Amino acid sequence: MPNEENRLTDLLDVLAALGTEASSTERGDLDLLGTAELVTRMNAEDRRVPEAVAERSAEIAAAVDGITARFRRGGRLIYIGAGTAGRVGVLDASECPPTFGTDPSMVVGLIAGGETAIRSAVENAEDDGDAAAQSLREIELTAHDTVVGISASGRTPYVVGGLEFARGVGALTVAIASNAASEIGAVADIAIEVVTGPEFISGSTRLKSGTAQKLVVNMLTTLSMIKLGKTHHGVMVDLLATNEKLHARSIRTVTELTGATVDDAAAALASADGSVKLAILMLSTGASAERSVQALQDADGILRVAIAGLS
Template sequence: MARASSRRSATYLWRGSSTVPDSSHTTRMNELIDELAALTTEAARDSVDLDTLDTLELVTLMNQGDQSVPVAVAQHAAVIARAVDAIVERFRRGGRLIYLGAGTAGRIGVLDASECPPTFGTPPEMVRGLIAGGPTALLTAVENAEDDDTAAAAELSELGLTDADVVVGISASGRTPYVVGGLRRARECGALTIAVAQNTDSAIGRIADIPIEVVVGPEFVAGSTRLKSGTAQKLILNMLSTLAMVRLGKTYRGIMVDLVATNEKLRARSVRTVMTVTGVPADEAESALDAAEGHVKEAILAVLTGVAPAEAGRRLEEAGGLLRVAVERAPSA
């Protein structure tokens, strides 16, 4: 029974809403087949019968292929740096960073966005992730959702998109309709647009102000773009958000100093951060954090300069939130 049910489900997904293919359907299907055939992300690797290899051989072979991903990303360092600077400029204008994607690409965008508040103390609305199919698609595939080229545009309109915002469209193929439609809407609103794709001359790359097209070659399993393509997307998004936060002063000497202590581990990390930066023992670091109501940067500045937490907060505000600037300006630093 389970097998029959699974087969019925697969048949439904295969046909979608079309039950009797007509000539227009056949024409469209042939066009899509040709379009996919031209994509590097859809290509098959050199002939290797994976099912004939033992597990250690498979692990070794897959790992060898993965090592090419950071090398490919490194070749686009200049354009990634340009994107980071553009994001920082929009943040300073009060803008937001919004990721768009479907399937794996959408999940990676939502993941990056969701980790910014606890890591860097940002408000939840500062970095957002939109995925085709909505929150349900985070846990369950809603594959047909990516074909809706109006959904992302509607979602962006609901967010009240402005020209201070940045919209990053993520698509391994570079042709996902959900992402294409979203980027077009973003351009209409005057928002800065960035494309992250794993094919050159992609549809989203042609729309975007800043295309980041990192080609990682055929996947270990042909067409499974959650693999090397997904890894490349994660590396790029890591840089876009993290380096933008570094430029905004969310770190000091390579250490997170704007983290939000939402659990026991992060509370311990906050104490350790104050200890590492200032050199004081744990009890003094914890006392400084208590006085600063958990604000790591205020606690650090108070310890380093001897001022009260309220004064430390004022000095940080005058320094634009940059701890290094506040320390350098302090008479006793």
């Protein structure tokens, strides 16, 4: 019992020092406010998040460059996290294939407690410091990969253990935390510590902390994909047309970027097996599908370079 009490005391001391766990005297009257005032106050808190993210621009840029370099070597981006932080990583990973036409194995989200934890809380899963390392072993992590650990507190054992294992393998390690001088930041090669301060509801890190995490992971994948040539003139050109809306968007993208008619765009997409990038290249240069495929390979998938090479 004394050891248990000591552990509890130590944990309470740790939590007391975290900005994300702090209470604000400004919000002691929330239950007495009208709905409109609650909306105004919560929105005011949320507006602070982008500013806090902007303060970490240098670290985010360094992470994007590191991730991009490893992607070019065939590496992967793996998110690890628990609870909201884990779900943020899983969401970002799941959005990459339809948005950028990537293989599902290129960006992976691992969450403490496994698939069940995406929708339901899994008790004590975040406290298992060995679980993330085991999951990383199972997917055969290599030095070509990047592991991004996400934790609002910056001390989640699942994330700490995963980053320590990844660093031992030689992978690039990145930490996203909502507190300064975080434990995961000390473990990682790059620490992105977005200090968001007390939550609107004390300790509810699905709020400002979760918003900050989403903004950062949006940049990590979106900007690395831009550098890989997944966009052209700010438009998605490697998207997968998996439904009617995306098929229509594919045609619209081709018409906007080439000036082709809808019929010509649809015909080019059919000839290109649905590849927006290939259809644009064919229509822009008049090259055959076969020659366009080779040009894209020679240009490392960057459409601007391929067009210049065939023009």
